[in-house]
Amino acid sequence: MKKLHLFLALAALAAAIVVPSFLKNYGIHLFTTWLVFIIATMGLNLTVGYAGQKSLGHAAFFGIGAYTVALFLKAGLSFWLGLPVAALLCFVVGLILGFPALRVQTIYLAFATLGFNTALWLVMRNEEWLTGGTFGINNIARPMLGSLSLDRNLPYYYLVLAFTLVLAALLWALLRSPWGKAFTALRDNPIRAESLGIDTRGYTLLSFAIGAVYAGIAGGLYASQVQFIDPALFTVGSSIMMYLMVVVGGPGYFFGPLLGSAVGVILPEWLRFAQAWYLLIFGTAVVLLMIWLPDGLLSLPDRLRARRQSRLESAARQAAAKQGARA
């Protein structure tokens, strides 16, 4: 990691620890939601940004995680049991969802995952005996950490922050391992990757499964945060919003989800002053961003570097041509 990156990461971490203690409840809630979506989109970034797959079904995993934890808590079981079960369930379902990716790609895969999200959303809405249907599940408890109560928003925020840091560290280590290179190879050139012995089937399935685990954990944390869930949170629209967060932040950039989730969670709050015009401003901002920075916000330094490099090379060529002409 470059020194500047390390400095920025440490500054962001310090801000994440200090700032919420000066915020009111709503501000803490907003920061917690931001962290939850950072976790969810870190997983989607692995699937989409690093492994090059298409998924418009991420909100379904977010929902599986949320409902699993909610049902565990409603049944009087521990959050600390519900969350690993949610993660495991998402891993298995994510693995299954990965199978269509072995047969179809690009927009067709996106539609396959979209269909999965719709089907799961229908289950959440219609199976009232299990999910509460459109009434959802309310009074979801906050967990205890030993004897420490996390009922207040600030301690719960720090729990979610701890999860975010641990999951980010795990993803960082995974992406720096040979798996990271295999995912990138799969994204950039699956035929070449296979010819080099990379098990493209295995890595495709794992990219979906691990991405789903992150969404499931995020969903579980979210259920306890808002203490009420209903199917409206887990629609295809939410999946598209998560995809947008990854694309806006920069797919394949480790810190992309940090910025993308800010755009998806914090920016709409800042635009509240615009009232009914908020969606128009938000949509226009996203369109302009996609035109100027199609690879996301974090691609800006790379683009500037490439432009400077091109200018330098052009100047060197011109100088060489002038020298040649003089000779």
Next chain:
Amino acid sequence: MSQPVLKVTDLRKAYGAIQAVGGVSFEVLPGEIFGVIGPNGSGKTTLFNSMLGQITPDTGRIELKGEDVTQLGPLALNRRGVGRTFQTLQVFGKMTVRDNLIVAAQEHQGSMWSRMFAPSDSGLGAKADALIDQFHIRHVADKKAGELSYGQQKLVDIAMAFMSEPDLVLLDEPCAGVNPSLVGGISTLLKELNRSRKGSFVVIEHNMDFVMALCHRIMVMVEGKVLAIGTPDEIRGNKQVLDAYLGN
């Protein structure tokens, strides 16, 4: 006589009414550089793709060190010691040159799960550096492969095929699109690798001078069939081959 590394027996592949490969048989011996030449449409690419598991032949048998691998795909063939290059450039443009080489062999290091949180270079750093030096691409080792010139990318592409120390390397037009000044360099490199690694190579190439200078034996294909197999001198003196190429 030692067992052939590759043995192809009566291989056939048709696309509808067109017999792309019609009963091709040959052997590649250990340490041998075996060239495959022929006019456009002679079936070289179909033969190559069959040997690499990209397509399944209609009939025939392909053996790798005595094992029947006719039905195996590219992944299984790589795991059995087959490396390859492609006619068009196939480097991972967003990875550095060094990482391109490391990723080319990392899957041969332990199991998938053991690599999950393993060191980034999979313990292959020294091997990658040795190949980088051998291919004279040290000055671009830390650059992204996509930022290199075509010739440099071609060298990376070829080096990747050798990273896992395969027993058999299939090179699909290694000189295609390469500056003539680099062709000699590629030939020298391949000869060096053949000497030092004792591997066998199969080379498809249109550049006759390159093939004649590099290969121990050459197979000439015309209309999906084998016209001749022999040493470069035998092929040069073969009237049928000259007729096929010159159209007499």
